[in-house]
Amino acid sequence: MNRIRLLGQWLDDRLALGRLYEHTIGHRIPASSASWWYVFGSATLVCLIIQLVTGVCLALVYVPSPDDAYASLEYLDYEQPFGWYLRGLHYWGSNFMVALVTIHMVQIFLFGAYKYPRELTWMVGCALFLATIGMAFTGQTMRFDQDAYWGVEIIVSILGRLPGVGEYATHLLQGGPIVGAETLSRFFALHVFVIPGALIGLLVIHIRLVLVLGISEYPVAGKHVEPGAYRDDYEGVVEKTGIRLMPEGGGKDLVFGALVLLAIVLCAALIGPKIPNGPADPTLIQTVPRPDFYFLSLFAAFALMPPYLETVVIVYVMPLAIVLLFAVPFISRGPERHPSRRPGAVIAVTVVLLSLFTLAWEGVQSPWSPDMDAWSGVPVQPRFVRGRSPLAHAGATILQAKQCRNCHALDGAGGKRGPDLAGVATRLTEDQLIRQVLQGGGNMPAYGKHLAPHEVTALVAFLGTLHPENQPPARSAASSSSSPTGFPEPR
Ligand code: HEC
Incomplete structure (x- = not known):
């Protein structure tokens, strides 16, 4: 001892x-x-x-x-x-x-x-x-x-x-x-x-x-916090x-x-x-991607909010919320500490928590998949669809819906991970366009499994119209001059 x-x-x-x-x-x-x-x-x-x-x-x-x-x-x-x-x-x-x-x-x-x-x-x-x-x-x-x-x-x-x-x-x-x-x-x-x-x-x-x-x-x-004492x-x-x-x-x-x-x-x-x-998991029942619970509210918020708000929220509201959180001691400077004397604080907590829970509940319940992406909220510019065939219109919609714009810009507006598609028809023939969409390659994912044949047709019809008026689209050597490719010519 x-x-x-x-x-x-x-x-x-x-x-x-x-x-x-x-x-x-x-x-x-x-x-x-x-x-x-x-x-x-x-x-x-x-x-x-x-x-x-x-x-x-x-x-x-x-x-x-x-x-x-x-x-x-x-x-x-x-x-x-x-x-x-x-x-x-x-x-x-x-x-x-x-x-x-x-x-x-x-x-x-x-x-x-x-x-x-x-x-x-x-x-x-x-x-x-x-x-x-x-x-x-x-x-x-x-x-x-x-x-x-x-x-x-x-x-x-x-x-x-x-x-x-x-x-x-x-x-x-x-x-x-x-x-x-x-x-x-x-x-x-x-x-x-x-x-x-x-x-x-x-x-x-x-x-x-x-x-x-x-x-x-x-x-x-009633007991106050006085910095001096x-x-x-x-x-x-x-x-x-x-x-x-x-x-x-x-x-x-x-x-x-x-x-x-x-x-x-x-x-x-x-x-x-x-x-x-x-993909290798045989127990897979649910294919809708879902985050762990702590992100459900955020995901649901973005899934539910109109696309034009997303950028505002991301660029301004979220950073502002974080700044506000850090600044709480400098915003709420009153001497009172007890919650019964600080109704504002109690209401703020209740509102924030209720919103988070409601959104998380939405996130669990609603069958959405996160389609919040950088550029899908930006529509195809009118001049790319004006006067085009219905098929090309459908193609423009698919380009939007399949989120090609996250990677591809149209004349500058859109993602920058792939080439700008504004003049793509002068570079690629219809066959090449189809191959690129179906097989991807060069850092582009293959869309073969994610697009129905008619969607590919519409998409390629739209892509085929993407050339300047004074410059004809690329043609494969095999095709005749009477445009059997079916690309609608812009008027
Ligand atoms: C993850 C980003 C990404 C997505 C999403 C994406 N692409 Fe691409 N795409 C690329 C990249 C990168 C290239 C360049 C490939 C290369 O250099 O070979 C490319 C190339 C292309 C080309 C050839 C462009 C050229 O000028 O050579 C076309 C056409 C195309 N993509 C269409 C589409 C369509 C249609 C969609 C939607 C169904 C789509 N892409 C979705 C990244 C993407």
Whole structure:
């Protein structure tokens, strides 16, 4: 016994463990903040630890390449003992982490805990929230199945709409002109190095702020936060009636953290991981791509809003919403903290949460597939359809509906990933056009399986009209001069 004490003293002498305890989990907190409302932050931390451990284990097996990612998931799911369980833990850990960090933010907001002097704690917390969402998104991409692919397509379209930098940002994130192997490598690097690194760094700052500024006391209606006097007040309260976080104050955190752990362990065991809905999966029932739950609201919002609003929302509303979130402590500067004295805050939370839930419900219910893409909202310019045959009109509609415009511009208006189609008929003959559409190639996907024959006919009829009036369309040498190709001539 004596030996152990001596060893303890020897270590403490060098590591100053006692002082570390005093300043961290042993620091004094207001007795009122040892409440069930204050457990969500530490519970989020529990999830993060689960994610780090299971994530490292998964990375030992997972292969970040489009050809092998799916196979490595199948290997985990069906061959490696408990591989499926590992995936389940990681999947449910992420679901719980997103949910808990959100609840944590809502609680902090409702309790006015972001007010003086904890403005910076809130802002770092917002950055942590964004990093968590970034982890969830890049993580969903790791499956590289149907859902993941569409998720990336949508983020890329969002980036593509940023004025000026859109094209470069898209290229940077995709690692090339299309979503492919390089894209997966980039998302993998983001998911396992960049975002976790940022997240841990931010977390260190967040916890440092919590330790330095103390945990906010339970709000009392009518008790005001006065920047001049608050700190002395707080110190006084902690001094007089404060308790130590560990062992006295943190009991509820431990209980709730253990419950969260149990819930994740049970969900992983009983519900299991999300089975990738890739093409090789025989259990595939639903082909409509759908994101993981935390993105359902966003997806539904874009699916339901009229196309002309999408760009406005992406370029202005979403960044503004993020700026507003960070700026909460500077917008809501009133001295009152208790929610009963801040009806505006309560209404704001209710409206935001109700909208998110309603939209998420729409996202689950409605049979849409995400067709929000960078340029599908921009119609084919009138001069390309004026005076054309009905068939060519139908073709223009198909060009629009099949989202060829995401990659192809018409006289400058549209995506830049493929050639501008405005003069395509002078470059390619009808046969070449058909081949390009059916077989793709050169970074263009093959549309053979996604278009009915009559759609191809209409599309090619429209593409055949895309030549300047004074320049005839390209003809194959075999065709006679009486235009048996059936291209309607523009009048
Ligand atoms: C993922 C982006 C992408 C999509 C979506 C896409 N294309 Fe393409 N397309 C390309 C690229 C890249 C090329 C250039 C291919 C090459 O260089 O060989 C191309 C080439 C073409 C060409 C030949 C153009 C020329 O001047 O040589 C035609 C015609 C064409 N696409 C039509 C379509 C149609 C019709 C659709 C919709 C059904 C469509 N594309 C959808 C990327 C795309």
